[in-house]
Each structure stands twice: as C-alpha cells, then as structure tokens.
Amino acid sequence: MTRTESEAFTVNSDWELVSQGAEAKLWKIPAGSLFDVPCIAKERFSKAYRHPALDEKLTKQRCRAESRILTKCMEKGIPVPRVLRTDAPVLYLEYIDAPTVREYLESDLLLALTNTAQNASQHDKLQQLALAFGQMVAALHNMGIVHGDLTTSNAMIRLPEMTLVAIDFGLAKNTTSTEERAVDLYVLERALSSTHPKLPDDFWTLLLTSYRAAAEKAEATLSRLEQVQIRGRKRECFG
Amino acid sequence: MVTATDAPCRAFGNLPLPHPPLHRIPSTALGITYVLGIEGSANKIGIGVLQYDPSEETYLIRANPRKTYVAPTGHGFLPKQTAYHHQQHVVPLIRAALNEAGITLQQIAAICFTQGPGMGAPLQSCVIAARTLSLLFDIPLMGVNHCVGHIEMGRIACQATNPVVLYVSGGNTQVIAYSNQRYRIFGETIDIAVGNCLDRFARVLHLSNDPSPGYNIEQAAKRAGKHFLELPYTVKGMDVSFSGILTQVEQYAKAISSSSDFTADDLCFSLQETIFAMLVEITERAMALTQQSQVLIVGGVGCNRRLQDMMQQMCHERGATLCAMDHRYCIDNGAMIAQAGILQLQYGGNTTPLEDSVCTQRYRTDQVLTVWREP
Numbered sequence: 001m002t003r004t005e006s007e008a009f010t011v012n013s014d015w016e017l018v019s020q021g022a023e024a025k026l027w028k029i030p031a032g033s034l035f036d037v038p039c040i041a042k043e044r045f046s047k048a049y050r051h052p053a054l055d056e057k058l059t060k061q062r063c064r065a066e067s068r069i070l071t072k073c074m075e076k077g078i079p080v081p082r083v084l085r086t087d088a089p090v091l092y093l094e095y096i097d098a099p100t101v102r103e104y105l106e107s108d109l110l111l112a113l114t115n116t117a118q119n120a121s122q123h124d125k126l127q128q129l130a131l132a133f134g135q136m137v138a139a140l141h142n143m144g145i146v147h148g149d150l151t152t153s154n155a156m157i158r159l160p161e162m163t164l165v166a167i168d169f170g171l172a173k174n175t176t177s178t179e180e181r182a183v184d185l186y187v188l189e190r191a192l193s194s195t196h197p198k199l200p201d202d203f204w205t206l207l208l209t210s211y212r213a214a215a216e217k218a219e220a221t222l223s224r225l226e227q228v229q230i231r232g233r234k235r236e237c238f239g
Numbered sequence: 240m241v242t243a244t245d246a247p248c249r250a251f252g253n254l255p256l257p258h259p260p261l262h263r264i265p266s267t268a269l270g271i272t273y274v275l276g277i278e279g280s281a282n283k284i285g286i287g288v289l290q291y292d293p294s295e296e297t298y299l300i301r302a303n304p305r306k307t308y309v310a311p312t313g314h315g316f317l318p319k320q321t322a323y324h325h326q327q328h329v330v331p332l333i334r335a336a337l338n339e340a341g342i343t344l345q346q347i348a349a350i351c352f353t354q355g356p357g358m359g360a361p362l363q364s365c366v367i368a369a370r371t372l373s374l375l376f377d378i379p380l381m382g383v384n385h386c387v388g389h390i391e392m393g394r395i396a397c398q399a400t401n402p403v404v405l406y407v408s409g410g411n412t413q414v415i416a417y418s419n420q421r422y423r424i425f426g427e428t429i430d431i432a433v434g435n436c437l438d439r440f441a442r443v444l445h446l447s448n449d450p451s452p453g454y455n456i457e458q459a460a461k462r463a464g465k466h467f468l469e470l471p472y473t474v475k476g477m478d479v480s481f482s483g484i485l486t487q488v489e490q491y492a493k494a495i496s497s498s499s500d501f502t503a504d505d506l507c508f509s510l511q512e513t514i515f516a517m518l519v520e521i522t523e524r525a526m527a528l529t530q531q532s533q534v535l536i537v538g539g540v541g542c543n544r545r546l547q548d549m550m551q552q553m554c555h556e557r558g559a560t561l562c563a564m565d566h567r568y569c570i571d572n573g574a575m576i577a578q579a580g581i582l583q584l585q586y587g588g589n590t591t592p593l594e595d596s597v598c599t600q601r602y603r604t605d606q607v608l609t610v611w612r613e614p
C-alpha cells in the first residue's frame with residue numbers, strides 16, 4: 001500500500017493506475033475490492049506551483065463540481081459514469097469499459113480512413129460519430145450544463161453501437177449563458193483541429209448540423225459561436 | 240532546467256539540410272551563409288545578423304542590437320509614435336549590426352523581416368526598410384512569422400527538439416505544440432492577452448512603463464505581504480480568459496484606501512498568482528495531451544521570474560524540463576527573425592517577391608508550413 005497526498009486516501013495494491021493526466025490520477029479498482037462492481041478512483045492531486053489557497057479551492061471545487069454535474073446528468077438520462085462516492089478530492093466512479101473517442105479515432109482503422117476518406121463504410125462510421133458527438137453536446141446544453149473541456153479524450157465510445165459517454169466534468173458548470181455554450185463549442189472545434197489535424201473538414205460541419213437539430217437554443221448559440229470565432233481571428237496580436 | 244548557450248549552436252530535431260545548398264550564397268569565405276533579421280512588430284526594433292557555418296554545421300548570432308520605445312507612464316504605446324521611433328532607429332541599427340558582425344550587405348544571402356502578426360504602422364516601417372535594402376543591393380526578401388521566430392530561436396538556443404511552447408506577450412497568449420509540419424495552437428486566450436492584462440493593470444496603478452509595466456508589477460508583487468485576494472479563475476479546456484480578472488482587480492484597486500486591509504502590492508501579487516497558475520495549468524494540459532516533456536516559454540511575459548518558477552515546479556513534478564529563460568528568444572529581437580528566416584531559406588522555402596512583401600497584423604502561427612521539420 002502506498003500513501004498519497006490526501007490523508008484518508010490509500011491506494012491498494014490491486015488498483016491499477018490507468019491514467020495520469022495534468023491534474024488527476026485514475027485507478028481501476030476491481031470488483032469486490034471497494035464496491036461490488038469494477039470502478040474508477042479519480043484523485044485530483046495538489047499542485048505545488050499554485051498558491052495554497054488557490055490550490056485547495058480548485059482541487060476540491062472541481063471534484064465537487066464533477067460529482068454534482070455527473071449526478072445531474074445521470075438523473076436526466078444523459079450517459080455518464082455513475083458516481084459511487086464523493087470524498088473530495090477523490091471521486092469514485094462506475095468503470096466504463098470502452099475506449100475514448102480519441103483512442104478510437106487513432107486506431108489503425110480510422111487513421112487510414114482520415115487520410116484517404118475513400119472507404120465508404122469507414123466514412124459512414126465517422127459521420128455517425130460526428131452526429132453522436134453533436135447530440136451529446138446538445139443534450140448537455142439542453143440541461144443547462146456546459147462541459148468546459150470538450151475534447152475527444154473526454155468522451156468514451158461504446159462499440160459497436162457508437163453511443164457516447166461524456167466524462168471529465170471538473171471544469172463544467174450549470175449555466176444558461178449563450179456565450180458559455182458558444183465557447184464550449186469553440187473549445188471543441190479547436191481541440192478537434194489541433195489534436196486531429198487529419199480529420200476531414202465535414203466532420204465539424206456535420207457535428208454542428210446534428211447539434212443544431214438537437215439543441216434547444218441552437219440559433220442563438222451558433223450565431224454567438226460565429227462571433228467568438230471572429231473574435232479569435234481578429235484578436236490583435238503583436239509583441 | 241535546460242540552459243541556453245550563446246556559443247555556436249547546432250540544430251536538433253530538424254530534417255537533414257539539403258546538400259548542396261538550395262539557396263544562393265554570396266561569395267563568402269568558406270561558404271558561410273549570412274542573413275539579416277529585421278523585427279519591429281511592437282515597441283522594439285531589433286536588427287540581427289546570423290551566420291550558418293557549413294563546416295561546423297552551426298548557427299551563430301554575430302550581432303543583435305535593439306531599441307525600445309517606452310511610452311509615458313499611464314499610457315500604452317500607440318502605433319504612430321512607435322512607428323516613428325522605429326523609422327528613426329532602423330538605419331543606424333542596421334549599420335551598427337553590420338559593423339559589429341564585420342560584414343557588408345553584399346555578403347547577405349537574405350533579408351528576413353517580420354511579416355506579422357503585429358501593429359500595422361511599426362511593421363510597415365520595418366518592411367519599407369527591408370524592401371529598400373533588397374532593391375538597392377539585390378538581396379532576396381524572406382517574410383517571417385514573428386511567433387515562429389521566437390520558437391525557432393528558443394529551440395536552437397536550448398537545443399530543445401520538440402517543446403510545448405507557451406507564448407506570452409503583450410499581444411499573444413498561446414499554448415503551441417508541433418504536429419505535421421505546423422505549430423498548432425492548442426490553447427489561447429479567448430479575450431485579452433496576458434501581457435495586455437498586466438499592462439492595463441499597471442496603468443491603473445500608475446506604475447512606470449520603464450523598463451516594462453510587467454517588470455514593475457513583478458517587483459511590486461515581491462514586496463507584497465502574501466495577502467492573497469481571490470480573483471476569478473477562468474480556464475476552459477486549454478483556453479483562458481483574463482477580462483473578468485482585470486475588471487475585478489481594477490475594482491479592488493479603486494477600493495484601496497488607508498482603511499483597506501490590502502495594498503496595491505497585494506493586488507499585483509494576487510494577480511500574478513492567479514493568471515500564472517492558469518497559464519501553467521493549460522501548458523500542463525497540453526503536455527499531457529501531446530505526451531511531450533519539454534517546455535519553452537517565449538515572449539516578453541516569459542521574463543517574469545515568478546512565472547518561470549511556477550513552470551519549473553510543474554515540470555519538476557511531471558519529470559519534464561523547462562528551457563531556461565533567455566533574452567534571445569523571450570524579448571523581441573532581430574536575430575530570432577533571422578533564425579526562422581534562414582531555416583526557410585535553407586530548406587527551400589520560397590523567398591518573398593517584392594509584391595508579396597506586405598505585412599499583416601494577423602498572421603496565425605499555424606499558417607506557416609515548417610518545411611524544415613519532419614512531417
């Protein structure tokens with residue numbers, strides 16, 4: 001057993017470290033160890049570079065925000081991992097046995113496709129994925145939730161049915177602001193182009209079409225998105 | 240921490256150099272290539288002379304003089320006055336640089352100039368100087384993206400092959416990582432730049448612009464009693480926003496009186512702690528995403544010791560390395576433009592025909608095809 005930063009939190013030898021990101025470590029915990037189903041422990045660790053007051057606030061706040069919003073999604077029927085326990089800065093979540101969208105896109109199958117866009121069935125899969133992603137974002141926005149960190153690493157994909165499970169809600173919040181929804185989409189657009197430069201152009205167009213069809217305030221959000229994009233391009237940049 | 244070196248530097252992480260050279264080398268001893276770099280996109284004008292020595296395969300800065308336009312306290316630098324400053328200094332600086340390098344214009348293989356991004360009038364003043372020399376001495380022009388100049392000088396000086404780059408200056412706030420022959424922008428500000436936020440707050444406090452507003456905020460923060468005031472903390476994915484923080488901290492500043500329990504220094508401290516934590520956070524997120532383990536901070540705000548220290552701590556915790564701060568790529572200068580320009584030249588990138596030598600205020604980092612790097 002190793003002791004980690006937070007006091008009561010101990011990692012068992014049968015826990016498997018599955019991810020160490022920028023601000024959290026995630027372990028897979030086998031069934032029967034803590035809960036009778038396999039689960040994930042997500043520990044937000046403290047950052048020495050931050051002022052202690054800011055650090056404490058951010059790690060706890062984000063853990064609680066994630067827990068609160070996951071619970072809300074679950075109640076409203078949006079596919080997310082179930083929260084099993086919240087013990088800030090540690091969150092225990094249902095284990096989702098699926099790859100992330102990024103892993104899926106980077107698998108050999110789709111890499112070939114994104115280069116040539118020839119194979120019709122693979123192109124279909126990509127279209128299906130774009131549609132599902134648009135619907136997932138719309139469903140969140142319809143519940144008054146902005147995700148705050150929409151990327152292909154923060155959605156998992158159940159195969160073969162291609163349903164998406166949204167994860168990583170630490171930067172999420174409850175809001176009905178049009179600007180916040182537009183920025184949510186803007187962050188996703190830029191994450192797609194920087195992480196997947198070879199993705200065909202119509203992926204984003206299709207994603208937005210599907211968002212438009214499913215989101216309640218789509219018109220207002222998408223016209224605000226245009227403004228946010230223009231702001232990005234026109235921003236004075238010198239020095 | 241990787242330290243930068245002033246000695247001749249080899250390039251790492253680029254494609255092999257074409258051999259024989261693709262570009263025309265004016266008759267110089269031993270086939271050395273010299274280029275001139277002209278930078279003037281903001282309040283500094285700098286002229287660099289850079290050489291490439293094929294026998295050693297090294298790049299060396301032979302001269303790099305510069306002048307800074309300092310605006311009066313309480314004001315930002317305005318395009319007209321800044322352009323006038325550059326016009327006054329460009330010719331004497333070119334003379335000084337050539338003298339220091341001990342070469343003549345006839346030996347120069349290309350005139351590299353900042354094509355953008357930047358302020359229109361100052362950029363134009365420099366491009367006119369570049370064009371004039373090009374016509375008078377029949378030397379090809381090479382337009383350079385300012386940010387790529389920062390990055391290439393940083394890579395060479397620190398021997399950093401593939402760093403995640405945090406670009407922080409008066410006009411820019413970007414987290415950049417390389418993929419597939421472009422420097423891609425992973426995160427950026429969605430409103431004002433970090434340097435702009437610091438400069439504007441310095442004006443509210445009537446801090447001097449000499450040597451720079453950011454420097455004076457840093458000094459004030461050091462004097463503070465560690466009283467941390469909470470400010471909005473706005474990170475969205477790898478993007479950040481500073482306008483809400485600026486509004487809040489300005490309101491605090493207006494509330495300063497003999498009875499308030501915080502000082503202007505405390506505000507500078509809290510402002511730095513908050514915005515630098517945001518910058519380090521998005522840099523770390525980009526590192527986790529791209530699985531890279533080197534960080535390079537470029538741009539004027541990169542000179543701030545507190546930002547450097549925080550980034551260093553983050554790197555230490557992840558087992559990554561931070562490239563040392565260095566005047567050759569943190570502060571705008573001519574040599575960095577020459578460095579990006581010479582790579583373009585050596586790897587067969589097109590020189591810039593006179594009719595295309597217009598500058599542009601908006602020129603995104605990811606528009607440049609980096610022909611010298613592995614696809």
Ligand SMILES: Nc1ncnc2c1ncn2[C@@H]1O[C@H](COP(=O)(O)OP(=O)(O)O)[C@@H](O)[C@H]1O
Nearest residue numbers: 019021022024026040081093094095096153168
């Ligand atoms: N409930 C879960 N079940 C299985 N794997 C998960 C689960 N949640 C997260 N992961 C995996 O861990 C990675 C990181 O989780 P995430 O919540 O996004 O944290 P971070 O803040 O580090 O990005 C995800 O990309 C995914 O691969």
Ligand SMILES: [Mg+2]
Nearest residue numbers: 021153154168
């Ligand atoms: Mg994540």
